[in-house]
Amino acid sequence: MTQNVAILGASGYTGAELVRLIATHPSMRIVALSGDRKAGMRMGEVFPHLRHLDLPVLQKIEDIDFSAVDLAFCALPHGTSQPVIRDLPSDLKIVDLSADFRLRDPAEYEKWYGKPHVALELQKQAVYGLTEFYRDEIRSARLCAGTGCNAATGQYALRPLIEAGVIDLDDIIIDVKAGVSGAGRSLKENLLHAELSGGTMPYSAGGKHRHLGEFDQEFSKLAGRDVRVMFTPHLMPFNRGILATVYVKGDAAAVHEALAARYADEVFLEVLPFGQVASTRSIAGSNYVHVGVVADRIAGRATVTVALDNLCKGSSGQAMQNANLMLGLEETAGLMLAPVFP
Amino acid sequence: MTQNVAILGASGYTGAELVRLIATHPSMRIVALSGDRKAGMRMGEVFPHLRHLDLPVLQKIEDIDFSAVDLAFCALPHGTSQPVIRDLPSDLKIVDLSADFRLRDPAEYEKWYGKPHVALELQKQAVYGLTEFYRDEIRSARLCAGTGCNAATGQYALRPLIEAGVIDLDDIIIDVKAGVSGAGRSLKENLLHAELSGGTMPYSAGGKHRHLGEFDQEFSKLAGRDVRVMFTPHLMPFNRGILATVYVKGDAAAVHEALAARYADEVFLEVLPFGQVASTRSIAGSNYVHVGVVADRIAGRATVTVALDNLCKGSSGQAMQNANLMLGLEETAGLMLAPVFP
Amino acid sequence: MTQNVAILGASGYTGAELVRLIATHPSMRIVALSGDRKAGMRMGEVFPHLRHLDLPVLQKIEDIDFSAVDLAFCALPHGTSQPVIRDLPSDLKIVDLSADFRLRDPAEYEKWYGKPHVALELQKQAVYGLTEFYRDEIRSARLCAGTGCNAATGQYALRPLIEAGVIDLDDIIIDVKAGVSGAGRSLKENLLHAELSGGTMPYSAGGKHRHLGEFDQEFSKLAGRDVRVMFTPHLMPFNRGILATVYVKGDAAAVHEALAARYADEVFLEVLPFGQVASTRSIAGSNYVHVGVVADRIAGRATVTVALDNLCKGSSGQAMQNANLMLGLEETAGLMLAPVFP
Amino acid sequence: MTQNVAILGASGYTGAELVRLIATHPSMRIVALSGDRKAGMRMGEVFPHLRHLDLPVLQKIEDIDFSAVDLAFCALPHGTSQPVIRDLPSDLKIVDLSADFRLRDPAEYEKWYGKPHVALELQKQAVYGLTEFYRDEIRSARLCAGTGCNAATGQYALRPLIEAGVIDLDDIIIDVKAGVSGAGRSLKENLLHAELSGGTMPYSAGGKHRHLGEFDQEFSKLAGRDVRVMFTPHLMPFNRGILATVYVKGDAAAVHEALAARYADEVFLEVLPFGQVASTRSIAGSNYVHVGVVADRIAGRATVTVALDNLCKGSSGQAMQNANLMLGLEETAGLMLAPVFP
Structure with a gap:
């Protein structure tokens, strides 16, 4: 069954990489893309290499209807993810690619990122996304925190x-x-x-x-x-x-x-x-x-x-692998692309 | 139904690109790889980026059993393709990536490539492989001559x-x-x-x-x-x-x-x-x-x-598109990969 | 005799290239450097590759004492050069690297650069800086307009x-x-x-x-x-x-x-x-x-x-060649550096 | 007084770099260039970036007249330098850029380079060329062994x-x-x-x-x-x-x-x-x-x-610095070129 996903922060490189991977994913469909400063633009204008794909127009996050979304990839800058994710529907599955939910200890977060964490209750739920070592936890997670590359x-x-x-x-x-x-x-x-x-x-x-x-x-x-x-x-x-x-x-x-x-x-x-x-x-x-x-x-x-x-295994590919697990799909779906050489 | 293909001249870049494309092709299987000077080596030794794939060991062309091969990609150097293809089973479908069968006029071939053509009867059968302009001819061709990039x-x-x-x-x-x-x-x-x-x-x-x-x-x-x-x-x-x-x-x-x-x-x-x-x-x-x-x-x-x-649309991707046509497969099979950026 | 030069707009690439050339010039000395937003910084902070040189600290243009300056290189952005040069001492020799004084016809300037020229009287004096074709005019010029690269x-x-x-x-x-x-x-x-x-x-x-x-x-x-x-x-x-x-x-x-x-x-x-x-x-x-x-x-x-x-012959090298002519120095002084390969 | 130098092995990158440095050296002149396989060619054919320089035609080493040469730079491949240098006039100053005379212990040489040293008596005379640490020895050396980069x-x-x-x-x-x-x-x-x-x-x-x-x-x-x-x-x-x-x-x-x-x-x-x-x-x-x-x-x-x-401080620049010392020239002559950026 096709799973509907949204990509928040689709105008950055990790967002574009998610779109690239989904382009050949057998059972995932993009139903919403956000890009705050670029809201209203088509993805092909922001990233001409994606112009052949039939994709939703970029929106502001607050304009997205999440009711039909199964999972949201959150590819926003560090610090931005916390309040955004806090305000998303509580039953929405989320794979976050930022640093916001990686560190379990709020003091460590503050030490490395220079400001207090503003969504501590979410941080407790978050599972660290290094797939090969947290596979079982990720499978049942609501919020998965992608690792640093x-x-x-x-x-x-x-x-x-x-x-x-x-x-x-x-x-x-x-x-x-x-x-x-x-x-x-x-x-x-x-x-x-x-x-x-x-x-x-x-x-x-x-x-x-x-x-x-x-x-x-x-x-x-x-x-x-x-x-x-x-x-x-x-x-x-x-x-x-x-x-x-x-x-x-x-x-x-x-x-x-x-x-x-x-x-x-x-x-x-x-x-x-x-x-x-x-x-x-x-x-x-x-x-x-x-x-x-x-x-x-x-x-x-x-x-x-x-x-x-x-960008792939270190970020968006890892996110996809984790999303596959969270959605009950084949873990490797969309990810068997061979490396590009030369 | 899965189609069995061979790649002759698999140790060059166009050979590697064919393998990359076939890695996610839904209905094509590599049953033989040739690489004369590298016969006996595994593809992962010649191209480490392909080491995760389960591929046949490189052979000499004369050691390949073509009886179970549906189509051969011929990625050999210019000049080498002519005698090799001439000696292949006459019912084997062939997509040639070299320059050997592109020019219809033997005099033109000799002018540009500096020596007489040695497989003129084959050249007559060859269809020029610019898919969008020779699609019908390619569909029914036995020998398709890939274009220069x-x-x-x-x-x-x-x-x-x-x-x-x-x-x-x-x-x-x-x-x-x-x-x-x-x-x-x-x-x-x-x-x-x-x-x-x-x-x-x-x-x-x-x-x-x-x-x-x-x-x-x-x-x-x-x-x-x-x-x-x-x-x-x-x-x-x-x-x-x-x-x-x-x-x-x-x-x-x-x-x-x-x-x-x-x-x-x-x-x-x-x-x-x-x-x-x-x-x-x-x-x-x-x-x-x-x-x-x-x-x-x-x-x-x-x-x-x-x-x-x-390497893709200018050579191996074109070859794959033409092979799909010749084998009665979906023309775009294995080719919908999105560009890689950045 | 050593000639004293100033470089206005030294924090850009053409400014840095001028400094590189002067580093081995036999008879030119840098007595002032300007860089508006970077005033107060040392050149080695702006361009670490120049840190070994003993250079004046970056200043604002208005703080430079031009009385001991023989020639000023003006490496400012297009549009900025006109008012700046207009306000410089009228006996100061100037080699401008911007586009501001290249076009003789004010209408052409406005057409290509989108706004009226504000120093038309200077534009009349300016000599076009393609050395090999305007050598004599440059030798006696007060203001030389470097060409586009x-x-x-x-x-x-x-x-x-x-x-x-x-x-x-x-x-x-x-x-x-x-x-x-x-x-x-x-x-x-x-x-x-x-x-x-x-x-x-x-x-x-x-x-x-x-x-x-x-x-x-x-x-x-x-x-x-x-x-x-x-x-x-x-x-x-x-x-x-x-x-x-x-x-x-x-x-x-x-x-x-x-x-x-x-x-x-x-x-x-x-x-x-x-x-x-x-x-x-x-x-x-x-x-x-x-x-x-x-x-x-x-x-x-x-x-x-x-x-x-x-950056060299297309801009700062040309400027140096013209400055040599205007100062009565050997035309090739400081410019005989061999290309860097590989 | 101008010093006459020869460059043996001028068709490699370190040879070309030596020529680049000598192009603006105040008191060094190239009187002979060797390049065995390229003997008879002009340097500008081997390295087009040097075509503006007036240089001797490449010769075989045995055809060079060393009588008027003050110092030879030897930029030959490892292993080749030993017999070549052994056969040069014994009063010729030599800066070797190969690995042949770097290691004092013949056993160490054999261990790292896989064959016995064939010019042990020369190796004893050689001074290790890390200028800042062997300056005095280099000044009076006949044979200076450039370091690895x-x-x-x-x-x-x-x-x-x-x-x-x-x-x-x-x-x-x-x-x-x-x-x-x-x-x-x-x-x-x-x-x-x-x-x-x-x-x-x-x-x-x-x-x-x-x-x-x-x-x-x-x-x-x-x-x-x-x-x-x-x-x-x-x-x-x-x-x-x-x-x-x-x-x-x-x-x-x-x-x-x-x-x-x-x-x-x-x-x-x-x-x-x-x-x-x-x-x-x-x-x-x-x-x-x-x-x-x-x-x-x-x-x-x-x-x-x-x-x-x-290529410069790690090889040919070091060699030049050492040659300057050995010839009684200013140590920094020809070496004050500023870095090239961007």
């Missing part, structure tokens, strides 16, 4: 290792190379082609990036003790893809084994043969994740590399 | 204008901006990232590009007289997409009308509102074609812009 | 051909591929890396680009009759460089000869051997211009390609 | 920290992002634009990269004990620039202080204000190095970022 990438490398107890928890370094679409469609000098192309630099270095809140929460919960990682993202001169190079202390073979075992039955997780490395080019445009493990020449050290598409 | 782009701009008689046939200029994947996976200095990125230059300027053979053949046939265009392709620092900027003499409104009328019922052809221009970013990764018409300030002159993805 | 590129291809009378004046097409730095440091969606990289599209198509005002003025003046060209610029996914592909009717050998003869003694103009094409990669970062001529297979048609660096 | 980058971050004793020597991680020109002009699939652009991946992960031989040698010598670092380079979709993100255990303020103190008098080393990060875009095209230090949220941890241009 860097946070997802790092967790795919590290969760199985923490669970298996094969690495030193006090010496974890996550060096991330992040495609620029993760920064959204925002008008900033450092995101201009003239400034960004042809080079790279770190940002939010030194433990300032907000996705650390997710790492802290999830890794500490898994380990049963406080875990703090070093994490430096770098802005990359490409549009799609995140590569995490994760440096750990532990036996490399055990590290590989833990990852291979944990992901053996996961459709979207590909653990490469021992000694191989992940490449963002091999997953771009898809919901797949590549995971590689290399032993270092220094005994007891390993390098784990993880690549995923920040 | 630049040749397709230029023809989408010009065929309806020649048919409608709205432009001067003696003053046509096609300035093409071509993504580098069109050059294939060949090891040449000018295709290295260090040489190609960050700039542009023309190639085969002055009427030397082989796709002119197709322009000459098709435009002259349509016009009922010799038509010769100026055509300069430029090597672009991006991977997918061709933009043709076509300069014509004719009434711009009539030009737009001719294109809009001709493509009104075509699923993959999008004629933009009058005055808008096409962008390669809006079609990359898909089988769609965008066509725009702008009136010049000089009366009686117009600029037509056409964008398509050289 | 596309306008310079097109003129390098066409002026000698019009002068020599070797082409048809009614059938000239200039197809330009322009690096994005030409659009400046402005915050627009289409200039974001995520939107611009990986593809191309035309802009200002159909005779709407402002540099047509310069083509009209200069070509008509040269020809002694009205000349109107077709001109379509394309936004390119690279930062530096313009390639003009110019389609003309005329004998290709005569075309090549006219260009070779005209530029034989010009240091920065390199006419390539007949049959070769220009590449932006071969001139990026330098003040050199490459000019190529290819004969078409259609008799009487030729393709001229011209490549230059829009 | 990654090796230089990592050492600029770490040498002062090891010297000052402010970091834990057993927990050093160097994550490098390396522009593709470092791989040279070699024809490999992974260096093609179509494969490399638009993404990233690590290479030589796990302690396999040859520049580790230099790290081991230099860091151990400095520390007076064995030091082994983890080092993972990543192939970047840009042409020029290396960014090293170095993770260390130590007090961040002390780390910054050690770097600032050590480089206070170095012309090309810019230590950024505490808390800032380096960007490759800020040094590309120049001989400058940017060094940044950020304190981590975890006490006692710091991230050091270093950016330099692999």
Whole structure:
């Protein structure tokens, strides 16, 4: 049976990516699109690559009739989602792509996002959306909080290792190379082609990036003790893809084994043969994740590399996978697209 | 009913693109893959982005059992296709992606490709694969000759204008901006990232590009007289997409009308509102074609812009569309993927 | 003797390029820099690549003491230059990089720039800054008006051909591929890396680009009759460089000869051997211009390609060359930097 | 007085970069160029961006008359330099850009480069070319061995920290992002634009990269004990620039202080204000190095970022700086070019 969905915040990149995925989804139909500043425009005007699709005109959220909507994707900016979702019909299923419901502890939310949470009662209901690790909870959730794209990438490398107890928890370094679409469609000098192309630099270095809140929460919960990682993202001169190079202390073979075992039955997780490395080019445009493990020449050290598409598996693809679960559909529906190369 | 296909020459970019399209095709199954120098390798080793797919190991062509194959895609280099196809079972349907069967006149073939054709009897059977203009012939063809990617782009701009008689046939200029994947996976200095990125230059300027053979053949046939265009392709620092900027003499409104009328019922052809221009970013990764018409300030002159993805609609997507027709499948099967942006 | 210069509008790309050139200029010293919104900042904060240089702090223009300044480069936005220059000391030499003083006819200025000129008396004094064609006038000018970057590129291809009378004046097409730095440091969606990289599209198509005002003025003046060209610029996914592909009717050998003869003694103009094409990669970062001529297979048609660096020879390098002339310095001083490749 | 130099191996990127630097060098003249497979060609044919320069035709090395040559730059592939240099006149000064004379211990050379050294007596004379740390030895050297580009980058971050004793020597991680020109002009699939652009991946992960031989040698010598670092380079979709993100255990303020103190008098080393990060875009095209230090949220941890241009300061610029010293010229001659941005 076809499920009716709405996309709130459809004029950003994650909104467009949801539309792209739904275009070949066998049982999902878009019945409403919102885009506040662009209300009244057709999606093909905002995103010419979607002009061939027959889509509803962009509306203001308050003008949407949610009575026939089965699930709403909420792709609004951080901070905006809280009041919007609070005011939606209480029986509407929601997959939120913002950071607003990721952190369980309101103090942590305030610390990383700089202001108090305004929908705490909702935050309690929210389930963290890293599908492979919260599948059962997501299936029965009303509100699913999508993860940060860097946070997802790092967790795919590290969760199985923490669970298996094969690495030193006090010496974890996550060096991330992040495609620029993760920064959204925002008008900033450092995101201009003239400034960004042809080079790279770190940002939010030194433990300032907000996705650390997710790492802290999830890794500490898994380990049963406080875990703090070093994490430096770098802005990359490409549009799609995140590569995490994760440096750990532990036996490399055990590290590989833990990852291979944990992901053996996961459709979207590909653990490469021992000694191989992940490449963002091999997953771009898809919901797949590549995971590689290399032993270092220094005994007891390993390098784990993880690549995923920040807009797909790191955001809208993950959202779709979770929506499928929440709607009782095949989990992989609409998500089996192969990566685009070259 | 599922159709069994083979891909000959699967280790090149067009081969990989065929696999990508078949990955979500509802009724096509790959039963054989060839790659001479890479025989014995798995596709995931040759193209890591395809490693999640369950595919046959690469074989030598002579080792393939064609008895259970319904159709073979032939993605071999120019010149190689002729003897290979000549030796295939005579009841096997074939979609050839090379240049070997595009030109009807053996003298023209020899002129543009530098050696005599060695399978002239097959060339007679071959149907030119520009789907929207040869659909009926393709449906009943045994051998379909895929077009050149630049040749397709230029023809989408010009065929309806020649048919409608709205432009001067003696003053046509096609300035093409071509993504580098069109050059294939060949090891040449000018295709290295260090040489190609960050700039542009023309190639085969002055009427030397082989796709002119197709322009000459098709435009002259349509016009009922010799038509010769100026055509300069430029090597672009991006991977997918061709933009043709076509300069014509004719009434711009009539030009737009001719294109809009001709493509009104075509699923993959999008004629933009009058005055808008096409962008390669809006079609990359898909089988769609965008066509725009702008009136010049000089009366009686117009600029037509056409964008398509050289690997998809310009090559493997076209091949798939034609294969669907030849196999009696839905023409658009496996091809409704939305473009990937950003 | 060292000449003291000021740069007004130093926080844009052309301002930064002037500073780069002066860094190795043997006899020019920067004594003042203006940047209205960034007044009070050091240049190294605005442009970290210049942080090693010992430069004046950015000021507001009204705070600059011009008494010790020999020449001011004015790199302000179009429209802003007129009132600013009008109020500068009347004995100060000025090289303006904006469009404000390029067009001799006030009606033409208003037509292309949308508002009346407010410093008409100055416009009369201004000399058009295409060095190789206005060298003597520039040497004795007080105010030199830098050309548009596309306008310079097109003129390098066409002026000698019009002068020599070797082409048809009614059938000239200039197809330009322009690096994005030409659009400046402005915050627009289409200039974001995520939107611009990986593809191309035309802009200002159909005779709407402002540099047509310069083509009209200069070509008509040269020809002694009205000349109107077709001109379509394309936004390119690279930062530096313009390639003009110019389609003309005329004998290709005569075309090549006219260009070779005209530029034989010009240091920065390199006419390539007949049959070769220009590449932006071969001139990026330098003040050199490459000019190529290819004969078409259609008799009487030729393709001229011209490549230059829009920020250097197309703007700040040209400004420096003109400033050298106006200050009685060696014309090539500070400009002999070789292109940067790869 | 003008010094006569030869460049052996001038047809590669480092050879071209040397020519670029010499083009504006006040007292160096190129009297011979070698390029074995391209002997007989002009440099402008091999590298069109150098066509405006008046340069000797490429020769075979054995055809060069070294009697009037003061210094030879040897930009040959690894392994080739040894026999070539062995056969050069024994009074000729040589700056070698290959890896052949970097490692003092022949066993280490054989371990990393896979074959025995064939010019051991020369290796004894060779001085390691990291100018800021071997200046005096270089000044009086006959043979200077240029460093690896990654090796230089990592050492600029770490040498002062090891010297000052402010970091834990057993927990050093160097994550490098390396522009593709470092791989040279070699024809490999992974260096093609179509494969490399638009993404990233690590290479030589796990302690396999040859520049580790230099790290081991230099860091151990400095520390007076064995030091082994983890080092993972990543192939970047840009042409020029290396960014090293170095993770260390130590007090961040002390780390910054050690770097600032050590480089206070170095012309090309810019230590950024505490808390800032380096960007490759800020040094590309120049001989400058940017060094940044950020304190981590975890006490006692710091991230050091270093950016330099692999072809300039990481290779040919370093070679020039060393040649200047060896020839008694101003150390910075020809090297004060400002970075090229955007």
